[in-house]
Amino acid sequence: MPCSIPFKTHFQSSSLTFASFHPSLLCKMISTTTLSPPPTHLPSLPQTPPLSLIKTCKSMAQLKQIHSQTIRTGLISNPIVRAQIIAFCCKHELGDMEYARMVFDTMPEPNHFVWNNMIKGYSRVGCPNSAVSMYCEMLERGVMPDEYTYPFLLKRFTRDMAVKCGRELHDHIVKLGFSSNVFVQNALIHLYSLSGEVSVARGVFDRSSKSDVVTWNVMISGYNRSKQFDESMKLFDEMERMRVLPSSITLVSVLSACSKLKDLNVGKRVHRYVKDLKIEPVRVLENALIDMYAACGEMDTALGIFDNMKSRDVISWTAIVTGFTNLGQVDLARKYFDKMPERDFVSWTAMIDGYLQVNQFKEVLTLFREMQAANIKPDEFTMVSILTACAHLGALELGEWIKAYIDKNKIKIDSFVGNALIDMYFNCGNVEKAIRIFNAMPHRDKISWTAVIFGLAINGYGEEALDMFSQMLKASITPDEVTYIGVLCACTHCGMVDKGKKFFARMTTQHGIEPNVAHYGCMVDLLGRAGHLKEAHEVIKNMPVKPNSIVWGSLLGACRVHKDEEMAEMAAQQILELEPENGAVYVLLCNIYAACNRWEKLHEVRKLMMDRGIKKTPGCSLIEMNGSVHEFVAGDQVHPQSKESYSKLDEMSVDLKFAGYSPDTSEVFLDIGEEEKESAVYRHSEKLAIAFGLISSGPGVTIRIVKNLRMCVDCHYVAKLVSKVYNREVIVRDRTRFHHFRHGSCTCKDYW
């Protein structure tokens, strides 16, 4: 419902509209609520004048008694009495705004004091829309606001409201001549920093007298809000130069900025300030100090303050938990988390995020379940952590559940949540849903575009990824180095060597991005896949940065596919110089020797592995069924349904042999007979997971598996046949890419 500000007296020609507001909220509140009238038969109160009684009043029940007495005695006709009753409802912690409105409606001509109190009351109870409605009503009835009105009105504004009507209200303030009032100025700085127009806020700040510490505080917190922590610091310095004494609130904001910037020096300076100026170490300030020291990794100092606090709240505890999680000391963090007397959604999310940071994804999900059992409502921060864990585990069902939860609970899908959803869907191999989320996002940032490009690329949709890239450029979003990884990855997946080279060059010439080691790795992958092994090697030799094991690993992978044992040896040697303990390299080299029938060489590497005590990482596959993640390790029988899975595997083996399957043991490098080799590949973890998937789900249900190592040729072959024989889509995410098996073929086009 459009609501024009009826500012008739001063704005005859004004076109001001408050289209965004719903003053009906207020009307609704009043019309649908049954108001309890003041009680009529009550024991008589002591004969104290009602105004003094209201001042000492403790509850709404008491207020209603006083109200009723004033009605009986006729004192209610005094407008000051009604104003005080309203003021109590608007200001008191237990004040009731519905009651205030009821009394308000009995006043034929409420004065400024009453209007201001009503506005303040609605702001206090978190109904800024109703406060605006009240403001509109005030103007409509020809009462001009005064300098008290605006600080009350703006106090609880939301970002949206600030964006939509900040400028208009500023206009009113200027025209009414209140712009030099320091309280109004402070409210305006707050308003603009809320709407994200921090430079306009700064303009108001610069025009102010700057003699009031609150003005500085509002500006500093405004910079913090818009994450311009450097500016907060500069302002703090300027304050010192201008000899404005900081208050404890200034110090809290500055400490918050120090924490974000990890600026221990200024943080310590603030701490000295607290000590030298003998500022009372209130809890909020101590919390801010703990957070600053924790963020800078100084846990001993943080704990020193924590231990000496008179009283701690949930923020003090959470700051300690976060301090440890940031250092990766998740067990210590958990120790404090478990000791917390109370935990809120932030503390739970902090601990969950701690597990995420150290890649303990299962613990992430376990803790999330505990959080739910404790009846703590997660918010969008929690959702991001859980979705990220789902993405790593390939847990699509849980990810979908989170999506449904977000929808049901109307959790805001901001760009963080949107991007996490996109990542989750892509990492679980559900390209369609990832794109659906992307298309529905109102604000797509660089990260959203990059997530889509990269997601499409790793899922084998190279052409589509490049199409997205050109759409991104058309939308005037500047790509960064991560976007280009996605672009190059897309070229690799489609074997578009020339295009890839062109993009690689354009990255620098058009967007000024210097390629880093990851980009060179992509180029090696691109050339290697196409069989240009020498050229790939040339890229490594000429790259200006030191190649890492991933770059050499790409070349080694290409050598496996194109069976170039000589270059493979060289690449493997390079990797082992960098990472002598890298078991996967020995294994890959053995695979290559086995595939080339170079048994002597293979024995040498095997002996080297034994001598150096290097063990082959056991293959492990995760499969999610009915909301739980199941783990299968090659050859193990730990899973409760492993017996059934093995029986299914036997059955599969017969079915697949009818379809022409014979085991491919070319990559088995164990010195064993052919039969044993077959038995070894037979028990690979992804086969067990596929068998489990087949017995645990109905016909036509997609089987999604996440594997910790590269898929072997035999498993790849089996997955292709399963997709055909059982008419099932099988999606396997291995160490480096996705394999979507459909109707007997794979999107990786047999290169991985």
Add this chain to the structure above:
DNA sequence: TTAGGGTTAG
């Protein structure tokens, strides 16, 4: 008869 500012997790 009425005012303002702050801390924790992506």
